[in-house]
Amino acid sequence: MGTIGIDLGGTTLSAGLVSQSGDITLRYTVDTDHSGADAIIEQICQLVRRIRGQSEQNTPTQVGIAIPGWVDSRRGRVVTCPNIPLQGVSLASEVSSALGCKVLLENDANCATLGEQKFGAAKDCQNLILLTLGTGLGGGAMVNGQLLSGVGSTEFGHILLVRGGLPCGCGRHGCREVYCSTTALLRMANEHSSQHHYRRAKELFAALAAGDAEAQAAFSEYLGYLADTIIDLITAFRPEKVLLGGGITGAGDALFLPLRAEVDKLCQGYIGGFDLPPILPAQNGNDAGILGAAALFF
Amino acid sequence: MGTIGIDLGGTTLSAGLVSQSGDITLRYTVDTDHSGADAIIEQICQLVRRIRGQSEQNTPTQVGIAIPGWVDSRRGRVVTCPNIPLQGVSLASEVSSALGCKVLLENDANCATLGEQKFGAAKDCQNLILLTLGTGLGGGAMVNGQLLSGVGSTEFGHILLVRGGLPCGCGRHGCREVYCSTTALLRMANEHSSQHHYRRAKELFAALAAGDAEAQAAFSEYLGYLADTIIDLITAFRPEKVLLGGGITGAGDALFLPLRAEVDKLCQGYIGGFDLPPILPAQNGNDAGILGAAALFF
Structure with missing residues (x-):
């Protein structure tokens, strides 16, 4: 199963296909659309679809999203997110419904911590x-x-x-x-x-x-x-x-x-x-x- | 199986038989002996034996000890313990050998936290x-x-x-x-x-x-x-x-x-x-x- 990591930044939105060993085998980046939550959800889905289209493992996919803000990760909901219009949005279920795959959210610093333990210095x-x-x-x-x-x-x-x-x-x-x-x-x-x-x-x-x-x-x-x-x-x-x-x-x-x-x-x-x-x-x-x-x- | 909790304080050493619902059904207290680690181990064992002697569930027993200091709980070892001569002592294995039962150590504030979650306000x-x-x-x-x-x-x-x-x-x-x-x-x-x-x-x-x-x-x-x-x-x-x-x-x-x-x-x-x-x-x-x-x- 392909695992896609999304780095939702205030300036750029990046998506990568990540192997079990922590290699990023495909990667796409766009400028973050600040016009609203629907636009960001659409951007995320488009990047995932592009990776799916390029990947041999095209479906199903699991998607993790790193959010620069406070996240209720159990409910997959963005609580507050300065600079990105996602406050109160149930982003995991929205993206999951659109793509038909499992989606998890987490705060970006928490993601970075986990990433270092799985693939990095710890x-x-x-x-x-x-x-x-x-x-x-x-x-x-x-x-x-x-x-x-x-x-x-x-x-x-x-x-x-x-x-x-x-x-x-x-x-x-x-x-x-x-x-x-x-x-x-x-x-x-x-x-x-x-x-x-x-x-x-x-x-x-x-x-x-x-x-x-x-x-x-x-x-x-x-x-x-x-x-x-x-x-x-x-x-x-x-x-x-x-x-x-x-x-x-x-x-x-x-x-x-x-x-x-x-x-x-x-x-x-x-x-x-x-x-x-x-x-x-x-x-x-x-x-x-x-x-x-x-x-x-x- | 009887569960005994030991509160090792700088002044007094207390032991109690604790029920599944958090009631202390038997309790003994002595003044803490500061003459050395062996004396404290002997005090702990004596209190446990007194409770065992009074209790219907007399063996085997499991014993938890709350320590007012820094504890390596995985190894059952007291690292530093101001005011009580236990620094560097593998207290869990010492007490376990003497009593023939399972012994766990933990810092006293950590014990209090766990106790509130199991039996108290949380x-x-x-x-x-x-x-x-x-x-x-x-x-x-x-x-x-x-x-x-x-x-x-x-x-x-x-x-x-x-x-x-x-x-x-x-x-x-x-x-x-x-x-x-x-x-x-x-x-x-x-x-x-x-x-x-x-x-x-x-x-x-x-x-x-x-x-x-x-x-x-x-x-x-x-x-x-x-x-x-x-x-x-x-x-x-x-x-x-x-x-x-x-x-x-x-x-x-x-x-x-x-x-x-x-x-x-x-x-x-x-x-x-x-x-x-x-x-x-x-x-x-x-x-x-x-x-x-x-x-x-x-």
Whole structure:
């Protein structure tokens, strides 16, 4: 049976045919249609039909969909979805009726977490944390081999880090998202910099490599926030691995070596009789949505 | 088969025979012997033998033990246990060998959480948070019907709330324990009070009931911290219920009504399309350890 993963992004909608081993053997992408739920459902169905038409395993098919919002995965319903007109839509049953196949929905960070466990950097882990560092701060957790997904997904980005701190888009102040996202890193870099205006993380990493002291000060500040958040998630969840995703992780050792050192330093032995779990880059990169959505069936 | 729950406290060691419906039909308590692991193992075995001797179902027996520390429950080993000399002891196999019965270990807050789901205020909940407000801040979570218990237990009390805040016994600063425990409430009350020195929460609740403005200021401050922590745990775990345990919850509506109002206020609609879960008192009270330890077998 063919398994199709759908990555429903605010900008692009991608669908891929995913093999048992996690290879994407066919892939189609279109610009996301924001005119309404019916248009998005039609786009999803067209992509699935194109893959079916190209695939030897043309029917039946099972379809997983990664949603950038809060999902009631048991009922296959989108609860809230900023930027995409799907609020309150029973997307799984709508797509299932149109295509005549089984459809599962899940929050995109949860999908990414599952995808890393099935096909990525955390194969066979039963307890796992994934944080995605990007415009915001996303995340997911697996506990005892199951995704943490009740009614609505976990939102690590909106746990307080600096009480009474900077305002967050969610309405509270001081959420981890405003201190640990890539957006936050760039804000800190621009606050510290007398000369540069950083628009991308790689510009900042270039300045760090060149020994820029202001860039280093901003980066150190950011590492403190991010390390505290990682320690807190280890404290709450006791994962076997902590994975970080998002474009910034492409910096590799320039990010991970000082981050691990900061986590070790801030722990001060607190983790007690336990070894700190490894902090590693997620492996599925831009395919995290497609692979994770397909992984709902694996 | 008889199921015995052991509540291993720093001061007293209690054992109870627990029925399928959660009644404690026999109970014995002794002062905890701090002279060494062998002495504690012998105390546990003696209590179990006394219950066996009194019980019609005298053998075999299954024994659950609630430990006030970090436990590797899969291996039945105590990792760290402040105040009780059990660090590194394979307590489950030691007790099992001595008694010839099955023995399970779990952290005491985790036991309390499980006990509330089996016999208490959260029957049949699949996703549940318990916070215990006492000298410290303990807690446990059930996710998808399973206790959150990997290698080591979750420690909500040591997730940061006030970054760079007051020192915590764990070595970090600003942990939730130093702002949300009963100890923290009494500290705030004594900081605000020009006349009283509060030693117990019930003295403070008496002052609140009498309309003492300084007591009210301290209590309002405390409610803000506790409400933020509850919102954060809802954000992370999406539980169906949040339960609060510890002596302070005996204050009843005087605690729960303003607390729920504060949670509603601080949420500011952030929880979005989701209803806030109910915030309720735990029901097992002083029996939480015995019932929760026995519940490891139910």
